[in-house]
């Protein structure tokens with residue numbers, strides 16, 4: 001009887017920053033990353049950035065539909081996803097374009113998706129990735145299920161799930177973290193806290209000081225990192241992935257970053273945030289910081305960077321051309337009936353035949369008219 | 370009278386009801402300073418403040434569940450679910466509580482609340498943003514389902530929905546938000562929930578539609594008038610549940626023929642129920658099997674193919690002609 005204090009273990013979280021916006025480096029914490037991995041990350045970030053810019057351009061020209069830009073968040077999703085093996089699982093939301101492409105999604109696939117083609121959510125053959133998930137936070141539970149299954153099959157696979165700060169308000173987030181901890185599932189939750197959920201700032205999304213601390217309530221480690229510092233993201237993700245693989249259960253990583261652009265191309269951020277705030281975050285661009293670091297470490301030269309930019313530019317151009325050509329071949333309306341079931345039910349077949357007949361008649365009329 | 374889009378007309382309805390009754394509270398994602406992603410709550414935050422226009426965290430169950438509590442308390446919450454494709458995150462709150470609080474407490478408690486949500490295809494939206502799943506709610510006892518077809522009736526019906534003592538699902542066709550303007554009077558105007566409207570009178574065949582499908586239904590009537598000199602009667606349901614079967618039955622008794630139109634998938638869709646009511650009420654007056662022109666039994670394809678999914682005037686007119694083939 002009486003009142004006594006309970007101090008649950010693991011009741012603090014760390015904040016990790018290794019390479020800051022001024023180029024200062026904490027050499028004690030600097031992770032050991034093989035040079036070829038650095039180059040892979042740089043290429044993925046740079047490609048992600050340039051492709052994102054191109055997609056925005058295409059949207060403005062009416063060549064794709066609504067698009068959610070990822071600019072400024074590349075370190076958060078590249079620095080974490082790089083730790084996955086091909087045999088691990090990658091579960092994205094909709095703002096991890098650079099990581100999706102690093103994992104093997106083609107740029108054509110993204111172009112098809114944002115142009116309203118169902119072919120844009122096909123995942124590459126043999127890949128362990130799920131397609132993008134638009135219903136906020138819903139994918140978190142799939143990651144837990146995948147991780148549960150991997151543990152059951154004892155494959156040693158790890159699952160990494162991505163979502164935004166806004167997603168932490170949904171029930172699916174809380175249920176997902178809870179289940180993952182209960183089952184000690186090998187899953188890493190990566191929250192890209194870009195500080196806005198459309199027009200709602202983090203302060204009105206949660207009354208918690210950090211998002212990482214939500215991990216404590218579920219009995220798992222949580223860590224907050226500078227999400228624009230790829231070294232910090234990498235270090236935190238390595239720890240979490242290793243722990244998951246060793247049977248140590250789930251981790252929540254909060255990457256503090258910023259949504260530099262509009263929520264989607266249909267959004268007008270001037271209605272709810274100041275240009276000064278955005279400008280201040282432009283100074284903390286993850287790519288500028290990382291490029292400087294690599295140059296200083298002689299992991300890349302200025303000439304190589306120029307060549308890389310050129311190569312990426314050509315890759316993107318070729319992908320856009322391929323996708324636009326592909327779109328002329330795709331788009332048969334009759335495809336909408338396929339793949340709803342393994343076997344098409346009779347009524348659906350009837351609907352498909354009805355549309356086929358209608359299209360044939362319209363074709364004949366157009367021909368004669 | 371000012372010419373208004375549906376977005377502006379809905380905005381006016383909200384503003385006037387909020388002025389009239391301080392128990393009307395708006396809740397939703399991005400409805401505050403942003404004015405809602407479609408701008409239906411534009412400027413209301415500035416005018417009424419954060420206690421009347423409540424920007425919520427990103428959680429639909431919170432929006433609807435809190436609204437149930439607020440409504441039980443005596444307030445009149447009007448929720449905005451950003452897209453009807455994300456109303457499912459609140460499904461249990463609607464089905465388990467909003468729809469049955471009155472019934473469970475034998476009338477002691479009730480939940481006068483409105484759940485507004487944009488629905489439907491035709492605006493080149495991303496996946497999950499184009500479905501028409503009103504049948505879920507029409508299938509749920511205890512809910513009213515209202516679907517306006519234009520600025521003026523949207524305004525009048527929203528006012529009625531807010532004043533209604535029971536929970537109302539209010540689906541707004543995205544395709545109508547800004548595509549047409551109508552005169553909308555500044556003075557108060559309401560429309561009764563549960564009543565359909567004869568959008569165009571005729572005696573040859575009855576075309577029944579609602580929401581975004583009323584326009585292609587009227588265009589089909591034009592085609593039939595031009596090509597076949599046939600006067601189709603077009604009925605705009607306005608309320609899906611409770612259904613105005615009296616008006617439907619009376620019309621079909623007159624015409625003997627009917628075409629039911631909706632963009633929702635066909636199987637177990639609203640059309641099936643409408644046909645059943647016509648069979649009950651007008652079977653002996655029918656000259657031909659009733660036709661349905663609906664979305665297909667598949668998911669609305671991503672936008673490059675969505676046009677072929679949506680019923681259009683040609684498809685509706687063809688169905689009307691089929692009712693004349695013996």
Ligand SMILES: Cc1ncc(C[n+]2csc(CCOP(=O)(O)OP(=O)(O)O)c2C)c(N)n1
Nearest residue numbers: 095134135136164165166167196197198455
């Ligand atoms: C369940 C659900 N509700 C609403 C939406 C509409 N919506 C799309 S993105 C978004 C904000 C997401 O914010 P956050 O989780 O922080 O991710 P960010 O967009 O910032 O990357 C909203 C409200 C949705 N897609 N899913």
Ligand SMILES: [Mg+2]
Nearest residue numbers: 164165196197
């Ligand atoms: Mg965010």
